[in-house]
Amino acid sequence: MSTTAKAARPRTRRPRPRALVPAVPALLLVLLALTGPLLAAHPVDRPVTAPYGEAGTGGAPLGGDQLGRDVLSRLLHGGSALIGSALAVAAVVTFLATLLGCFAVLGPRLGRLVERAADTAILLPSVLGIMLLALAWPGGGRLAVSAAAVVLGTPYAVRIVAGAAAPLAATGFVEAATASGERLAHLALREILPNLRATVLALFGLRFVDAVYVIAMAGFLQLGPRPPEADWALMIRENGPGILLNPWAVLAPGLAIGLLAVGVNLAANALAPATVRRAALR
Amino acid sequence: MDFSRRQALCTGGGLGAAALLAACGGGAGTAPAAGGSPRRGGTLRVGALGRTSAITRDPHGTQGNESDYLVIALVHDTLTAPGGKDNNTVARLASAFTPSKDLRTWRFTLAEGAAFHDGTPVTADDVVWSLRRLRGTPSGAARLPGITAGHITADGKRTVVLVSDYANAELPLLTRLSTFVLKKDTPDKEIPGAPGTGPFKLDWYRGGNARLLRNTDWYGGAVHLDAIEVTMFQSPQAMANAMLSGQIDVASNAGAVAARTARARRDVQVVRRPDDMAMPIVMRTSGGPFADARVREAMKLLVDREAMVRQVLSGYGSVANDILGTGDPAYAGDLPQRRRDLARAQRLLTDAGFDFSRTYQLVTTEDVAGLAESATLFASQAREAGVRIEVVKQESGAFYQKTWLKGDFYTNYWGTNDSVVFFASKTLTTGAGQNETDWSDQEFDAAYRKVLATADRTARTAALRDLQRIEHDRSGYLLWGMADGIDLAAPKVRGLPKLPGYGRVQLENVWLAP
Numbered sequence: 001m002s003t004t005a006k007a008a009r010p011r012t013r014r015p016r017p018r019a020l021v022p023a024v025p026a027l028l029l030v031l032l033a034l035t036g037p038l039l040a041a042h043p044v045d046r047p048v049t050a051p052y053g054e055a056g057t058g059g060a061p062l063g064g065d066q067l068g069r070d071v072l073s074r075l076l077h078g079g080s081a082l083i084g085s086a087l088a089v090a091a092v093v094t095f096l097a098t099l100l101g102c103f104a105v106l107g108p109r110l111g112r113l114v115e116r117a118a119d120t121a122i123l124l125p126s127v128l129g130i131m132l133l134a135l136a137w138p139g140g141g142r143l144a145v146s147a148a149a150v151v152l153g154t155p156y157a158v159r160i161v162a163g164a165a166a167p168l169a170a171t172g173f174v175e176a177a178t179a180s181g182e183r184l185a186h187l188a189l190r191e192i193l194p195n196l197r198a199t200v201l202a203l204f205g206l207r208f209v210d211a212v213y214v215i216a217m218a219g220f221l222q223l224g225p226r227p228p229e230a231d232w233a234l235m236i237r238e239n240g241p242g243i244l245l246n247p248w249a250v251l252a253p254g255l256a257i258g259l260l261a262v263g264v265n266l267a268a269n270a271l272a273p274a275t276v277r278r279a280a281l282r
Numbered sequence: 283m284d285f286s287r288r289q290a291l292c293t294g295g296g297l298g299a300a301a302l303l304a305a306c307g308g309g310a311g312t313a314p315a316a317g318g319s320p321r322r323g324g325t326l327r328v329g330a331l332g333r334t335s336a337i338t339r340d341p342h343g344t345q346g347n348e349s350d351y352l353v354i355a356l357v358h359d360t361l362t363a364p365g366g367k368d369n370n371t372v373a374r375l376a377s378a379f380t381p382s383k384d385l386r387t388w389r390f391t392l393a394e395g396a397a398f399h400d401g402t403p404v405t406a407d408d409v410v411w412s413l414r415r416l417r418g419t420p421s422g423a424a425r426l427p428g429i430t431a432g433h434i435t436a437d438g439k440r441t442v443v444l445v446s447d448y449a450n451a452e453l454p455l456l457t458r459l460s461t462f463v464l465k466k467d468t469p470d471k472e473i474p475g476a477p478g479t480g481p482f483k484l485d486w487y488r489g490g491n492a493r494l495l496r497n498t499d500w501y502g503g504a505v506h507l508d509a510i511e512v513t514m515f516q517s518p519q520a521m522a523n524a525m526l527s528g529q530i531d532v533a534s535n536a537g538a539v540a541a542r543t544a545r546a547r548r549d550v551q552v553v554r555r556p557d558d559m560a561m562p563i564v565m566r567t568s569g570g571p572f573a574d575a576r577v578r579e580a581m582k583l584l585v586d587r588e589a590m591v592r593q594v595l596s597g598y599g600s601v602a603n604d605i606l607g608t609g610d611p612a613y614a615g616d617l618p619q620r621r622r623d624l625a626r627a628q629r630l631l632t633d634a635g636f637d638f639s640r641t642y643q644l645v646t647t648e649d650v651a652g653l654a655e656s657a658t659l660f661a662s663q664a665r666e667a668g669v670r671i672e673v674v675k676q677e678s679g680a681f682y683q684k685t686w687l688k689g690d691f692y693t694n695y696w697g698t699n700d701s702v703v704f705f706a707s708k709t710l711t712t713g714a715g716q717n718e719t720d721w722s723d724q725e726f727d728a729a730y731r732k733v734l735a736t737a738d739r740t741a742r743t744a745a746l747r748d749l750q751r752i753e754h755d756r757s758g759y760l761l762w763g764m765a766d767g768i769d770l771a772a773p774k775v776r777g778l779p780k781l782p783g784y785g786r787v788q789l790e791n792v793w794l795a796p
Contacts, residue, residue: 046662051539051593051594052539067594067658241518245539245542245543
């Protein structure tokens with residue numbers, strides 16, 4: 001008994017610091033994006049060099065954008081809003097999905113309703129949904145896109161949580177709690193939810209990446225933020241015509257979005273409890 | 283990178299196009315040379331902008347596509363054509379135009395030897411029928427202002443008589459734009475292939491792309507090219523890339539960014555046509571926040587014109603002075619240039635009781651390069667004076683439906699910039715068809731009527747100056763600069779038009795060097 005405990009201990013503890021290493025790039029990137037406005041050398045809306053000026057001219061290390069504004073400064077300014085809204089969307093979606101998912105597996109009627117609604121919503125083309133909402137809510141800007149991302153992301157997430165919670169609902173301890181007359185809320189929140197930590201964390205990571213993509217896509221389609229806002233996706237769109245003159249104006253925000261998505265995904269993977277990873281690998 | 287791409291195209295000769303080889307033959311390092319005597323022969327491949335959704339084949343329809351206008355203008359002649367700085371109206375299908383003493387009756391004499399592509403001579407009846415058809419279109423009143431259909435008549439075989447409702451010394455100017463001549467009684471369904479009188483005749487047409495052949499019997503002189511192939515491009519970028527890789531010889535209206543991209547290449551000619559396009563910011567004068575002339579003047583003082591030209595147009599343009607029609611020989615260049623004066627602007631705004639706490643929406647579209655950028659830059663310039671402006675981008679269709687002619691504050695562009703009277707008649711006089719600023723100014727109207735009723739050239743120039751002074755002082759147009767028209771061309775292309783606006787379609791003098 002004691003030997004097994006001794007053997008088991010290092011196995012659960014040792015991987016932790018190493019597991020945190022993949023989370024470093026994402027943390028650094030998020031930190032950089034959040035403190036970016038303080039580090040920017042130029043205001044976001046003042047031209048400092050020629051339109052699509054080459055890197056290094058006029059004190060702009062990454063050159064100028066379509067109006068000659070400093071690409072680096074705009075890059076530093078543009079991240080916080082994107083990351084902020086993606087975080088908010090991911091948190092809301094995960095919260096809603098967890099709540100709905102937990103209750104859905106306990107009540108067959110609610111379960112069926114959630115399932116049907118989710119299936120219908122998953123079948124809806126998401127681009128169309130975003131455009132619909134953004135166009136029906138003129139001036140909604142970022143809020144409209146975020147709302148659309150929540151509405152479109154939740155059904156899929158609910159299915160995942162429900163899928164993970166279904167086996168738990170059939171376990172002995174839930175049955176015992178049901179038998180002892182516990183109410184639905186207690187069953188969902190006290191008995192099932194604590195056992196879903198790993199799923200929820202992994203889900204949060206995935207939802208964040210998805211939200212980044214959705215919000216960036218909306219920005220690219222000019223549905224969300226408006227000029228002169230320094231949004232990464234908008235920067236890609238705006239500076240496309242001058243890609244031969246100053247490729248950095250397009251490459252830099254593109255790389256930033258890519259790094260953010262990959263970094264956060266890695267981090268979520270690393271932070272998820274080991275059991276989930278093992279299960280996924282099996 | 284460019285070199286290797288060209289190389290790849292040349293060596294990948296499986297395409298086997300002789301034209302492709304010719305484009306490669308130019309080689310790096312041969313500087314474009316002007317001059318030489320025109321040489322007959324060759325096919326010119328021209329790229330022009332257009333969208334499939336906006337295609338029109340009717341010479342009297344609304345030509346939203348540059349490609350359509352180019353094809354139509356090469357096949358069907360107008361009565362008169364844009365000229366240079368000294369004379370902005372020159373003879374075309376009408377070899378002479380003379381007014382009566384009271385300037386109300388104009389007689390247009392048709393050019394000697396003018397004939398349709400099928401050989402039948404052009405008669406006054408054909409022209410009358412065409413002009414009446416043009417007048418009957420939805421925007422006919424704006425295209426031939428002051429001339430009702432009944433006042434377009436023929437006098438004999440070769441003279442067309444137009445009678446204006448009022449004295450109009452500038453009437454021939456109005457016949458430069460869309461007075462395309464068709465054969466009398468051409469049925470509507472035959473319009474797309476109907477013979478014209480122009481320097482080229484249609485060989486084939488497929489969804490925006492066309493091949494045109496030389497009209498050997500053109501009355502206007504010898505045409506050098508054997509043929510012109512027009513290719514429609516959706517975006518200036520795609521067109522410029524096709525030009526740089528040698529798939530076309532001329533990229534028409536490719537824009538400043540393409541010109542700068544091509545600048546590093548010595549084997550590409552960059553043709554700049556000054557005074558080509560006006561990109562004004564329009565302020566509604568009849569209501570809303572800009573109804574007060576002091577507010578409008580303040581806006582005109584807020585803008586940093588040099589910075590706009592430098593940043594929005596990449597320097598391919600010139601600073602303007604809030605008067606539309608900078609290409610006019612009688613343009614009042616002696617009026618003081620308006621410069622940035624934030625202190626004075628703020629004083630004017632305070633006097634006018636301007637609401638600084640509100641955010642004003644400036645509506646724009648991405649129809650032409652630089653338009654949306656101009657709005658964005660103007661908004662950030664205005665912020666320096668405490669005026670909060672939010673840029674709202676609208677899709678082109680929505681913009682013309684909801685904002686154009688109706689909005690308080692929006693960007694606009696005019697690609698026909700060449701005469702002050704043209705803009706006055708179309709956009710500035712009371713009740714004009716396209717009065718974008720909803721401006722009505724008695725003094726301006728009087729000055730306009732005086733210009734039109736004055737036959738003497740010197741007196742008319744003086745009257746024109748008065749008109750421009752009023753426009754400069756209080757109209758709803760903030761015209762910060764003029765964009766150059768920029769065409770890219772292969773070195774072998776000679777004799778390209780240098781005129782602004784619709785002058786760009788005059789390709790009959792183009793020839794190809796060996």
